[in-house]
Each structure stands twice: as C-alpha cells, then as structure tokens.
Amino acid sequence: MDILKTFTHLQSMARPSGFESPCAQAIAELAGPYCDEVKIDTLGNVICRKKGPGKRLMMAAHMDVIxxxxxxxxxxxxxxxxxxxxxxxxxxxxxxxxxxxxxxxxxxxxxxxxxxxxxxxxxxxxxxxxxxxxxxxxxxxxxxxxxxxxxEGEPQQVGRMLLAPYCDDLIACAALLSAMSQVEKSENDLYFVFTVQEEVGLRGAATAAYAIDPDFGVCMDVTRTGDNPSEKAKMVVKLGVGPTIKIKDASLLCNPQVIAHLREAAKEGDVPYQDEVLTAGGTDSAAIQKTRGGVLSGCISIPCRYIHSQNEMVSLKDVEQSARLMALCAQRTL
Ligand SMILES: [Zn+2]
Structure with a gap:
C-alpha cells in the first residue's frame, strides 16, 4: 500500500472531531481486503479485525482533525x-x-x-x-x-519530507492501514481501530477500547521534535531518524511491558527507533489504558514539526518505518 497516496486521499476529506464520516467510509473501503471484519461503531470509529487465537491487541490512530x-x-x-x-x-x-x-x-x-x-x-x-x-x-x-x-492545503513533498495540514493524525491512519496490509500471520487477535474525537478528549478510543476489551493497546500519533532553531527545544526527538517508542507524555505513562514489546519488535525487524519523553500532549493510548480494569498501553509516534499548524512536517522515511514497526508489533506474539 502506497502510504503517501493513501494519505493524500484521506487528507482531501479531512474533517474535524464529530464530522469524521467521509474519512471513516474511505478507510473502511481501503481496509476491507486486509482484514476479516470491518465495522463502524455507534460513535463512528472504524474497527477492523484480523482474527487470531491469542491475546487481543488494539492498535489505533485517530481520524479526526482540528x-x-x-x-x-x-x-x-x-x-x-x-x-x-x-x-x-x-x-x-x-x-x-x-x-x-x-x-x-x-x-x-x-x-x-x-x-x-x-x-x-x-x-x-x-x-x-x-x-x-x-x-x-x-x-x-x-x-x-x-x-x-x-x-486548506495540498500535501507537498519537499525532498524526503512531507508538508501538509493534518499529518496529525491522517498520516498515522495511512501508516496503520499500511501496517495492516503488511501483517501476514499473527497469533494475536488484531484490532486496527481508526478513532473519532481524539482532538476533543480521546473520546472514540475510550468507547472502542471498552467494546474490544483488549489485553494490549498501541496507538500511533505524531509527536513534537527538538530539532528546530529554538534554544528552548528540550526534546531529543528528531525528524528522519525513525519512529519513537513513547515512554511518557502528559496524559500517559506507558507500561514497561508494552515498551519492551515494541523495542523487541524493532530490534527483531531492524527498525531504528527513538525514545520519547514528551512533557506536554496526550493521545488515545491514555484512554485505552484507563478502560475497564486497566489495559497495558503504549504508543508509536511519528516525529512532526509544527503540529496543529497549516504546515505540519514529517519525514516519509519515519512514516514508512512507523508502519513497519506497527506491523512487527502486531505479528510478535503477546
Ligand atoms: Zn494526534
């Protein structure tokens, strides 16, 4: 699956929280050939299942934009x-x-x-x-x-970088679809979820996680970087040197079991990664983690400059490797 092509398609129908339905329909169509079951739930989350006999893994990216x-x-x-x-x-x-x-x-x-x-x-x-x-x-x-x-704004490729509104989080939706297409066989019971209303308080992920009742939750979202001219930049994350495996953000402390699972998957698949400690922000993983009696949760992030602006910038290499890492995470037995 061509991630850039998928992103461009989804980006053309970007809708804010609560209005995601065109994107949901497009994702449901794209996901069809790669999973056993696709459904759109009451709030509008797209839930794609690839059945397996083992533990339930919920992977998620949010479809809504600001x-x-x-x-x-x-x-x-x-x-x-x-x-x-x-x-x-x-x-x-x-x-x-x-x-x-x-x-x-x-x-x-x-x-x-x-x-x-x-x-x-x-x-x-x-x-x-x-x-x-x-x-x-x-x-x-x-x-x-x-x-x-x-x-308003068309995606534009600048060297190996992509410049576009709504990399957050439609680039991760495209990467999650690509991950789904890469998974061949897994013992795990896989749920690829495209959530609604993340930007207004992680709402869709909460109801989807309640319904799925997963053993493990891994989201994919964008994260800030520290590689800009500002002296104030305190983060070590850079564009172009791989996805991050989150340790914490303002909404979540990732569970060590999930961090270890992702690091092992990256090592086994030879995918470079960065450690992420984000002092602000939040993502769907926080909602999944607090579902029912608690769900082991973590996050793969795509480094992104100028988040929530009209011109967000990501590295296409990072995006491809994020998709690969999510596929490896899905394939590795929990
Ligand atoms: Zn986001």
Missing amino acids: GLIITHIDKKGFLRFGALGGFVPYRLIGARMKLENGMGGSVWCDEKAMEEKKLEDITLGDLYLDIGAESEESAGKMVQVGDVAVY
Missing part, C-alpha cells in the same frame, strides 16, 4: 467561530480555511485586538472568518451556525 465551528455570523457578514481541538489563536491569523461545502475563507483578527494585545493574548473571539460575504444576510445563505471548517 477545525473551526461557526458560532454566529456578525452584522457585517463575517463568521465567528469556536474551536474543535487545540489551536493557538494567533497562529490562525492569515490561514486559509475550507468549509464543508467547499467554500474558502481567510482568518483574520480584529484590528483593535491586533494593536492592543500581545500575540499570545489574542483569543478566538478576536478572530473572524471572511468568506467574502457582503452582509449578514448573504453570509447566512452560504453557511449556517454549526458548519465546520478545516485548513
């Missing part, structure tokens, strides 16, 4: 919005967005707030989405309250 949701239209016809997922408001200034109906718009900031506030004090309430409407009435004919918008 986006804007229209709260009201102001008197001059500009759209005001709230957020689905984590935005640093000032970084949205100048972003081009795409509404679900295909219309474009530009995010800008009230002049008064720009003059009087420090950048980091700018709030979503200071921003507006300009869709070129002449009045409140004409804007109301084009959009309605509750409509959502995502970053």
Whole structure:
C-alpha cells in the first residue's frame, strides 16, 4: 500500500472531531481486503479485525482533525467561530480555511485586538472568518451556525519530507492501514481501530477500547521534535531518524511491558527507533489504558514539526518505518 497516496486521499476529506464520516467510509473501503471484519461503531470509529487465537491487541490512530465551528455570523457578514481541538489563536491569523461545502475563507483578527494585545493574548473571539460575504444576510445563505471548517492545503513533498495540514493524525491512519496490509500471520487477535474525537478528549478510543476489551493497546500519533532553531527545544526527538517508542507524555505513562514489546519488535525487524519523553500532549493510548480494569498501553509516534499548524512536517522515511514497526508489533506474539 502506497502510504503517501493513501494519505493524500484521506487528507482531501479531512474533517474535524464529530464530522469524521467521509474519512471513516474511505478507510473502511481501503481496509476491507486486509482484514476479516470491518465495522463502524455507534460513535463512528472504524474497527477492523484480523482474527487470531491469542491475546487481543488494539492498535489505533485517530481520524479526526482540528477545525473551526461557526458560532454566529456578525452584522457585517463575517463568521465567528469556536474551536474543535487545540489551536493557538494567533497562529490562525492569515490561514486559509475550507468549509464543508467547499467554500474558502481567510482568518483574520480584529484590528483593535491586533494593536492592543500581545500575540499570545489574542483569543478566538478576536478572530473572524471572511468568506467574502457582503452582509449578514448573504453570509447566512452560504453557511449556517454549526458548519465546520478545516485548513486548506495540498500535501507537498519537499525532498524526503512531507508538508501538509493534518499529518496529525491522517498520516498515522495511512501508516496503520499500511501496517495492516503488511501483517501476514499473527497469533494475536488484531484490532486496527481508526478513532473519532481524539482532538476533543480521546473520546472514540475510550468507547472502542471498552467494546474490544483488549489485553494490549498501541496507538500511533505524531509527536513534537527538538530539532528546530529554538534554544528552548528540550526534546531529543528528531525528524528522519525513525519512529519513537513513547515512554511518557502528559496524559500517559506507558507500561514497561508494552515498551519492551515494541523495542523487541524493532530490534527483531531492524527498525531504528527513538525514545520519547514528551512533557506536554496526550493521545488515545491514555484512554485505552484507563478502560475497564486497566489495559497495558503504549504508543508509536511519528516525529512532526509544527503540529496543529497549516504546515505540519514529517519525514516519509519515519512514516514508512512507523508502519513497519506497527506491523512487527502486531505479528510478535503477546
Ligand atoms: Zn494526534
């Protein structure tokens, strides 16, 4: 399976938390040939099972992306919005967005707030989405309250790097599909899960894990890197030297059994990896870990620069190796 092609396909239908259904349908279709059973559950998670006689392993990547949701239209016809997922408001200034109906718009900031506030004090309430409407009435004919918008932008390859909105986490969805296609035989009972509503609080993973009741949980998500010009960068993770095996983030302390399983899988398959200690952030693994009486959980991360911006950057080599590592993890008997 060509990961870049799959990503480009999924990225073209990126939807924010709660609106994932087009992506879910596309993933269900792509997964069909590689597993025994595909279903979309009540909340919209895509659960793909490859049956095995052994322990249950749940692997997951989230399908939802961060986006804007229209709260009201102001008197001059500009759209005001709230957020689905984590935005640093000032970084949205100048972003081009795409509404679900295909219309474009530009995010800008009230002049008064720009003059009087420090950048980091700018709030979503200071921003507006300009869709070129002449009045409140004409804007109301084009959009309605509750409509959502995502970053506009085509994926672009820059050398061995990929630049695109929504590497988080659609690149991991593409890698998880690739991992599924690489698994030939496994003693484990495998569940490849594409979750909803991660960006608003790890919600889909929680209900999917409850239903599956796994023995082991391993997610794939992006992680920050420390290889940028900032003196403040405190992380050792770099782009282009392999996936990471997470030790902790702000939401989760990975269980030693899972860390060991992943390290052994990497060694056996000759996949390079990095150790990840992330002081912020969270991922679906945290929700899986706290399910029922507790689930041994860990995470494979794809190093990514500029997470949650319009131009996230990952290394295609890291992505391929992350997929390989997940396939090895699935094949190795628990
Ligand atoms: Zn993510």
